[in-house]
Amino acid sequence: SQTIHQWPATLVQPVGSPLSLECTVEGTSNPNLYWYRQAAGRGLQLLFYSVGIGQISSEVPQNLSASRPQDRQFILSSKKLLLSDSGFYLCAWSRWGGSYEQYFGPGTRLTVT
């Protein structure tokens, strides 16, 4: 069976500090990978998606970047955090080859102070 991991679970960072959130998927090969952000009381906003190693598409202009150094690893980064970067960050995966279903990880709660 497939499992998706995210860490850390919670993070408190000062404004201007760097960020690195990690997501890994087990039990599948060449998944599509996604980063979403969920602001308090709002829906999920797609930030980045990746259909393969080194292939990253950005959905919205922002202070964040994403990388996929390995097949099942997806990293969300920032060089300098802003207060507006606070939120709940979710990683998701879907099967390669036109699969419809997306499965979410447990999320990382980021608070920028």
Add this chain to the structure above:
Amino acid sequence: GENVEQHPSTLSVQEGDSAVIKCTYSDSASNYFPWYKQELGKGPQLIIDIRSNVGEKKDQRIAVTLNKTAKHFSLHITETQPEDSAVYFCAASMGGGSQGNLIFGKGTKLSVKP
């Protein structure tokens, strides 16, 4: 681009009653409509989905209906239980791969009172 509207934003029902959440979408090319349940502090969990070639799908106490002409779809939960309390999200997409990016509604907070 696609836009998904979800109603109501909050819903309170008595245990044993039914709950209905409705979503509308704007892009007639959308062909996949999942529903997610999110408990506090956790990631969303896929609970049921429907594709555009089907009008209704049922899984035990939950069902989803789709009206392609009107571009709306609904989640129905029967015999609600306290553990059904959560935030429910609908979403729409145009298929897999790079076209499979989900557009989400803003969510419905369901409270089931014992």
